[in-house]
Amino acid sequence: MIYVKNRGIFRSSAAALRGNPLQQPVSRPPTKITCSACTLRDLCMPLGLSKGEMIQLEQLSSVKRAFKRGDFLYRNGTPFTSLYAIRMGFFKTQVLHEDGREQVTGFQMAGEVIGLDAISGDVHPCDAIALEDSEVCELPFAQLETLSRELPVLQRHLHKLMSREIVRDQSVMLLLGSMRAEERLAAFLLNLSERYAARGYSPTAFQLRMTRQEIGSHLGLKLETVSRTFSAFQENGLISVRSKSVELIDLPGLRAFFAQQTL
Amino acid sequence: MIYVKNRGIFRSSAAALRGNPLQQPVSRPPTKITCSACTLRDLCMPLGLSKGEMIQLEQLSSVKRAFKRGDFLYRNGTPFTSLYAIRMGFFKTQVLHEDGREQVTGFQMAGEVIGLDAISGDVHPCDAIALEDSEVCELPFAQLETLSRELPVLQRHLHKLMSREIVRDQSVMLLLGSMRAEERLAAFLLNLSERYAARGYSPTAFQLRMTRQEIGSHLGLKLETVSRTFSAFQENGLISVRSKSVELIDLPGLRAFFAQQTL
DNA sequence: TCGGAAGTTTGATATATGTCAAAAATCGTG
DNA sequence: CACGATTTTTGACATATATCAAACTTCCGA
Numbered sequence: 001m002i003y004v005k006n007r008g009i010f011r012s013s014a015a016a017l018r019g020n021p022l023q024q025p026v027s028r029p030p031t032k033i034t035c036s037a038c039t040l041r042d043l044c045m046p047l048g049l050s051k052g053e054m055i056q057l058e059q060l061s062s063v064k065r066a067f068k069r070g071d072f073l074y075r076n077g078t079p080f081t082s083l084y085a086i087r088m089g090f091f092k093t094q095v096l097h098e099d100g101r102e103q104v105t106g107f108q109m110a111g112e113v114i115g116l117d118a119i120s121g122d123v124h125p126c127d128a129i130a131l132e133d134s135e136v137c138e139l140p141f142a143q144l145e146t147l148s149r150e151l152p153v154l155q156r157h158l159h160k161l162m163s164r165e166i167v168r169d170q171s172v173m174l175l176l177g178s179m180r181a182e183e184r185l186a187a188f189l190l191n192l193s194e195r196y197a198a199r200g201y202s203p204t205a206f207q208l209r210m211t212r213q214e215i216g217s218h219l220g221l222k223l224e225t226v227s228r229t230f231s232a233f234q235e236n237g238l239i240s241v242r243s244k245s246v247e248l249i250d251l252p253g254l255r256a257f258f259a260q261q262t263l
Numbered sequence: 264m265i266y267v268k269n270r271g272i273f274r275s276s277a278a279a280l281r282g283n284p285l286q287q288p289v290s291r292p293p294t295k296i297t298c299s300a301c302t303l304r305d306l307c308m309p310l311g312l313s314k315g316e317m318i319q320l321e322q323l324s325s326v327k328r329a330f331k332r333g334d335f336l337y338r339n340g341t342p343f344t345s346l347y348a349i350r351m352g353f354f355k356t357q358v359l360h361e362d363g364r365e366q367v368t369g370f371q372m373a374g375e376v377i378g379l380d381a382i383s384g385d386v387h388p389c390d391a392i393a394l395e396d397s398e399v400c401e402l403p404f405a406q407l408e409t410l411s412r413e414l415p416v417l418q419r420h421l422h423k424l425m426s427r428e429i430v431r432d433q434s435v436m437l438l439l440g441s442m443r444a445e446e447r448l449a450a451f452l453l454n455l456s457e458r459y460a461a462r463g464y465s466p467t468a469f470q471l472r473m474t475r476q477e478i479g480s481h482l483g484l485k486l487e488t489v490s491r492t493f494s495a496f497q498e499n500g501l502i503s504v505r506s507k508s509v510e511l512i513d514l515p516g517l518r519a520f521f522a523q524q525t526l
Numbered sequence: 527t528c529g530g531a532a533g534t535t536t537g538a539t540a541t542a543t544g545t546c547a548a549a550a551a552t553c554g555t556g
Numbered sequence: 557c558a559c560g561a562t563t564t565t566t567g568a569c570a571t572a573t574a575t576c577a578a579a580c581t582t583c584c585g586a
Contacts, residue, residue, distance in 0.1 A: 095437055099521060103437040117433060119426035126433065145419065149412045156408065162425040163382035169432035170380060170389065174358055174366040176439035177483035181573070211533065220440035222574055227535055243534070243582065258362060444543070474563065485544055490565055506552065506564070 031064040033137060043111025044085040046157035053151055060147060063138045073128035080118035082138045086110050089134020090209040095126045104218035107210060109195060116162050131209040176220045184219040185229045186257040193248055204248045294327040306374025307348040309420035316414055323410060326401045336391035343381035345401045349373050352397020353472040358389045367481035372458060379425050394472040439483045447482040448492045449520040456511055467511045
């Protein structure tokens with residue numbers, strides 16, 4: 001099998017990377033698009049729609065938006081209007097504690113839908129930031145709700161999306177609550193690996209899109225611990241790391257970290 | 264203000280507590296009930312329904328079930344059919360890792376709806392166990408979906424329930440990922456306090472329904488650390504603990520744990 | 527292409543929390 | 557009501573990860 005080459009294609013200015021605090025979501029001329037024509041449809045929208053249902057789905061006035069590295073897709077406190085399906089690129093979501101602490105709640109890639117956490121409060125409870133140049137498809141939630149009253153398949157899909165998010169979060173809780181640094185990092189790498197594989201990229205060689213700091217924040221570790229653990233994995237022949245490039249050399253070995261009983 | 268006395272009323276056998284591994288959800292004769300007649304409606308079902316909508320809601324063939332302490336409401340791997348609104352009592356949900364590690368993902372009390380995480384996989388991904396004698400209202404999910412296509416208020420409510428669950432899980436992630444033992448425990452106590460207050464119980468004096476072990480599992484700590492931290496709080500005049508009875512003496516003091524910059 | 531900023535690695539040391547163990551308290555059942 | 561089981565408390569000690577610091581590498585824009 002040949003994998004699409006998985007490298008950062010876009011680079012942007014450091015200013016964009018740091019993110020202009022006041023800037024609105026970058027609005028390159030938003031393009032109207034239709035789900036039925038989207039190549040990612042299978043990942044983010046329901047499968048097996050009939051022709052008639054497909055036509056109904058067209059009613060969704062989804063708009064495509066582009067973001068540069070460092071741009072905010074949305075910000076904590078911003079009014080909630082839409083969900084966003086990632087068409088390409090890579091995002092992180094983070095919650096900030098008053099006192100400055102931050103927790104990266106997740107990393108999202110193409111085909112994933114983000115913003116579900118904002119439904120409950122009508123305001124985004126976290127930030128979503130592009131970690132590389134990205135494109136999202138904006139899905140106005142009110143329309144999504146209306147439409148899903150007519151399309152049970154869509155309704156069911158929406159419910160599954162939300163529920164899946166809950167399950168994912170619970171597995172992160174398990175990770176944070178009961179795993180050691182090595183296990184957390186192994187879990188993290190294996191998770192990335194699976195998700196790349198599901199998208200046709202190599203499951204064993206990829207570029208990390210996030211810093212050690214961000215990985216650490218997600219895994220409840222300090223960046224030094226992340227770095228050290230990477231190094232340790234490398235010494236043990238499990239992976240090969242060089243800054244942002246990772247190669248998973250011994251997948252079974254990485255998986256074995258879950259067998260080890262620390263209790 | 265006078266609070267309802269908040270004590271465990273029911274006691275049951277140790278056998279029940281430990282939970283018979285093979286036993287099905289205890290089925291005291293399930294009673295058919297209606298949401299409109301339920302005193303907890305405001306907590307678990309949408310507010311402000313018109314008379315007509317109320318009549319529609321009656322279509323939900325919800326059934327009341329009773330559980331003894333230690334009983335499983337549902338089990339990891341069990342087929343998903345219904346959500347459960349807790350009418351009274353107290354539950355914990357936990358995910359188990361193959362290797363025996365467990366993570367208590369949450370504690371649920373009256374008015375809360377559980378089982379949302381099972382929608383995505385048609386199977387419950389966790390266990391739900393009664394921590395005291397409890398009653399739930401079983402809400403067949405298929406009916407809930409059908410009905411919510413006709414009742415936008417219900418649809419919206421369902422979405423908010425799921426989204427709220429995501430937000431809650433994220434705040435637990437923040438807790439597990441970036442707080443110290445004292446902060447975690449303070450957050451835990453304050454959270455319980457608020458939830459008791461919302462139900463008309465005293466926000467400052469209550470019985471813990473869970474063991475130190477379970478608290479620790481939820482907070483990513485060992486039971487000894489939980490116990491020690493309780494003792495430390497007591498020495499500092501923040502709380503008074505005696506086994507399962509807790510009194511929060513200095514709420515501002517407890518809240519202050521979040522101001523302290525550990526970074 | 528170069529220089530400065532940001533990110534990464536590694537070392538030495540500190541510390542919060544885990545581990546092991548034993549006594550004390552509490553709880554539920556016979 | 558008392559006994560055994562479970563849970564809680566406390567102590568002594570171990571250890572994983574954090575902290576502080578400095579050198580090194582990578583990246584990006586001038």
